[in-house]
Amino acid sequence: MSSPMNQSKRAHGRGRVSLRGIRKSFGTFEALKGIDLDIEPVEFFALLGPSGSGKTTTLRVLAGLTPPDEGLMTVDGVDVTHSQPGERDVAMVFQNYALYPHMTLEANIGFPLKMDGVPKNQIPGMVRDAAAKVKIDHLLHRRPGQLSGGQQQRCALARAIVRQPRLFLLDEPLSNLDAQLRLETRVELKKLQRSLDVTTVYVTHDQEEAMTIADRMAVFLDGSIVQVGTPDEVFNKPSNVDVAAFIGSPSMNLIEGHLNGKTVSIGDYRFDLPKLSNHPSGNVIVGIRPSHIALGGAGLTANLYLSENLGESMLLNFKVGDNLIKVRLPEVRSFTDNEVVHLTFDSAHVHLFDPKSGIRIDL
Amino acid sequence: MKNRDSTKYLRNATLFALASILLFIWVFPLVWAVVVSLKSEAEVLAYPPRIIFEATAQNFKDALFGGVSILPSLITSLIVSTATTILTILIAVPAAYAFARLELRGKKWLGFYTLATQMVPPVGLVIPYFLILNKVGWLDSYQGMITVYLTFSLPFAIWLLVSYMEDIPREMEEAAFLDKANRFQALWHVILPQVRGGIAVTIIFVFLNAWNEFLFAVQLGGNTVRPVTVAMYNFVSVEQTLWAKLSAAALIAMVPMIIIGITAQKQIVKGLTVGAVKGGGRQ
Numbered sequence: 001m002s003s004p005m006n007q008s009k010r011a012h013g014r015g016r017v018s019l020r021g022i023r024k025s026f027g028t029f030e031a032l033k034g035i036d037l038d039i040e041p042v043e044f045f046a047l048l049g050p051s052g053s054g055k056t057t058t059l060r061v062l063a064g065l066t067p068p069d070e071g072l073m074t075v076d077g078v079d080v081t082h083s084q085p086g087e088r089d090v091a092m093v094f095q096n097y098a099l100y101p102h103m104t105l106e107a108n109i110g111f112p113l114k115m116d117g118v119p120k121n122q123i124p125g126m127v128r129d130a131a132a133k134v135k136i137d138h139l140l141h142r143r144p145g146q147l148s149g150g151q152q153q154r155c156a157l158a159r160a161i162v163r164q165p166r167l168f169l170l171d172e173p174l175s176n177l178d179a180q181l182r183l184e185t186r187v188e189l190k191k192l193q194r195s196l197d198v199t200t201v202y203v204t205h206d207q208e209e210a211m212t213i214a215d216r217m218a219v220f221l222d223g224s225i226v227q228v229g230t231p232d233e234v235f236n237k238p239s240n241v242d243v244a245a246f247i248g249s250p251s252m253n254l255i256e257g258h259l260n261g262k263t264v265s266i267g268d269y270r271f272d273l274p275k276l277s278n279h280p281s282g283n284v285i286v287g288i289r290p291s292h293i294a295l296g297g298a299g300l301t302a303n304l305y306l307s308e309n310l311g312e313s314m315l316l317n318f319k320v321g322d323n324l325i326k327v328r329l330p331e332v333r334s335f336t337d338n339e340v341v342h343l344t345f346d347s348a349h350v351h352l353f354d355p356k357s358g359i360r361i362d363l
Numbered sequence: 364m365k366n367r368d369s370t371k372y373l374r375n376a377t378l379f380a381l382a383s384i385l386l387f388i389w390v391f392p393l394v395w396a397v398v399v400s401l402k403s404e405a406e407v408l409a410y411p412p413r414i415i416f417e418a419t420a421q422n423f424k425d426a427l428f429g430g431v432s433i434l435p436s437l438i439t440s441l442i443v444s445t446a447t448t449i450l451t452i453l454i455a456v457p458a459a460y461a462f463a464r465l466e467l468r469g470k471k472w473l474g475f476y477t478l479a480t481q482m483v484p485p486v487g488l489v490i491p492y493f494l495i496l497n498k499v500g501w502l503d504s505y506q507g508m509i510t511v512y513l514t515f516s517l518p519f520a521i522w523l524l525v526s527y528m529e530d531i532p533r534e535m536e537e538a539a540f541l542d543k544a545n546r547f548q549a550l551w552h553v554i555l556p557q558v559r560g561g562i563a564v565t566i567i568f569v570f571l572n573a574w575n576e577f578l579f580a581v582q583l584g585g586n587t588v589r590p591v592t593v594a595m596y597n598f599v600s601v602e603q604t605l606w607a608k609l610s611a612a613a614l615i616a617m618v619p620m621i622i623i624g625i626t627a628q629k630q631i632v633k634g635l636t637v638g639a640v641k642g643g644g645r646q
Contacts, residue, residue, distance in 0.1 A: 063537075063541060064540075064541075065537050065540070065541075084540070085537070085540040085541045086540055086541065086542070086543040086544065086545070090541060091541060091542075092537075092538070092541050094534045094537070094538060096532065096534060098532065098534035098535050098537070098538040100535065100538075100539075100552075100553055100556075101557065102556040102557055103556075111539075111542050111544075111552070112541075112542035112543060115539075115542050115543040115544045115548060116542075116543050159538075159542070
């Protein structure tokens with residue numbers, strides 16, 4: 001996924017982060033159950049997961065705001081597990097921005113420089129540069145309360161990038177923006193990160209956001225990392241059933257089936273997986289995304305339950321026994337209620353999972 | 364529409380009348396004190412009281428510069444109240460911050476203890492304080508009086524400030540820590556400017572309580588430390604009460620409070636942190 005330019009920067013870049021066996025409990029709640037993670041220099045890395053999965057706690061461990069109970073954290077080979085936040089050379093954008101309400105934007109953005117002991121005469125120039133990068137240099141004399149949500153968010157970004165930190169942490173920075181602004185800011189954020197060459201860790205519960213913005217990502221579920229990879233890898237080769245169900249919208253269909261040699265059967269429907277090699281026969285969970293199912297042919301018999309017209313495409317919900325199967329049709333046409341159709345799966349895009357452990361069976 | 368307008372008018376008129384009555388009850392003693400302070404002692408005792416009389420400033424002159432001048436007592440009150448207020452703020456601000464933010468062992472217990480001192484009726488403490496100060500040799504001394512006042516003002520100030528500090532989102536400080544501020548810098552640059560309103564309110568209350576205090580002043584003070592509340596008593600004796608001079612003295616004693624109230628009011632408004640954080644801050 002990364003360009004050759006980035007590869008060369010990584011070789012001698014700074015901001016290589018590694019976590020080893022990080023555990024953290026709050027009372028009886030185990031928030032992090034042993035996190036291992038390696039983040040490369042200059043990488044845009046997303047921590048993705050539903051709420052309560054431990055992604056924000058991991059970010060706070062990286063920031064030094066939440067000391068881990070166990071484990072080791074290094075930045076560029078230096079152990080910082082027990083360093084104070086200020087000693088780590090990290091900058092963070094909080095979900096609620098945490099701007100200082102009594103200071104002008106200029107003072108807000110200049111605050112880290114002032115605390116860092118940057119000579120007073122250099123601060124205004126650096127503040128102006130940072131503000132210009134996020135296009136708020138015309139607002140420097142206002143206070144946070146006089147700005148819109150989007151402008152506040154940019155101010156928080158400017159305050160984070162003004163002193164060129166080793167590590168740049170973003171905690172759901174777009175979640176307080178409206179949908180339109182979120183899409184625009186997402187693109188700008190990606191560009192900004194490219195131009196800054198700073199290792200960036202980005203927390204989000206929005207899988208689409210993570211897919212589009214990140215070089216690599218870690219999927220969190222229930223206090224553990226279940227998969228680390230590029231958006232492509234995570235999307236196309238989910239490591240287990242939970243990841244498969246979490247990534248993608250609408251989510252992947254997961255249907256009980258049976259494997260016999262290279263043939264998968266779901267009810268009466270049979271299809272071959274020629275690439276499958278030597279997996280013992282038995283029950284499996286068959287995973288297939290809604291866009292990889294076609295109508296017609298000698299396929300799975302299904303009753304139409306509900307159809308949603310999305311304008312350019314259709315989302316169809318079929319009932320097969322007790323299962324609900326979603327199909328994305330790349331065209332719009334009319335169906336009758338309870339229409340019976342046959343569904344055929346694109347075998348190149350079928351995933352198999354072990355029904356007991358939920359782990360992916362490699363094809 | 365018309366009907367609604369008239370109902371609204373009636374409601375406003377009723378509210379206005381009610382407010383006027385309450386205001387009158389509240390303001391009457393003050394107005395009466397002003398009137399009395401401008402009369403001669405003989406005029407005060409005239410019955411029925413006369414609405415029209417010859418106003419005189421003599422009472423104010425006497426109260427300030429006469430034989431029983433309250434001027435030295437005013438200075439004493441000013442010293443005691445100012446010192447109490449400054450010391451209270453200096454101690455209460457870090458204490459409140461610690462209560463609001465630090466994870467201290469026994470914090471809950473300490474918090475309750477601080478509050479519990481407020482539950483004892485002051486009258487019950489006069490004699491113990493007298494005995495203690497007597498033993499230490501601090502009766503009728505500034506340090507004695509200020510220390511006693513601190514025992515009342517500190518718990519009050521700490522609890523008032525804790526509530527203001529708890530209202531500030533934690534992220535604000537965490538952001539400051541990440542910006543390489545240490546705890547003291549975070550308190551100074553980020554927290555304190557946002558609780559200015561709370562500090563202003565605390566200053567007013569602490570100063571007001573110290574300035575108006577009478578019970579402890581009369582028992583634990585003396586000729587060296589005689590606050591203005593005690594000194595006013597000079598105008599009341601067994602034979603007669605000098606109402607006009609007493610009123611004048613009372614009005615003079617009010618002036619510092621009014622000045623503080625007006626100056627601090629601006630700070631209270633400034634202290635509001637609207638729009639700091641989405642959905643946060645004191646609205």
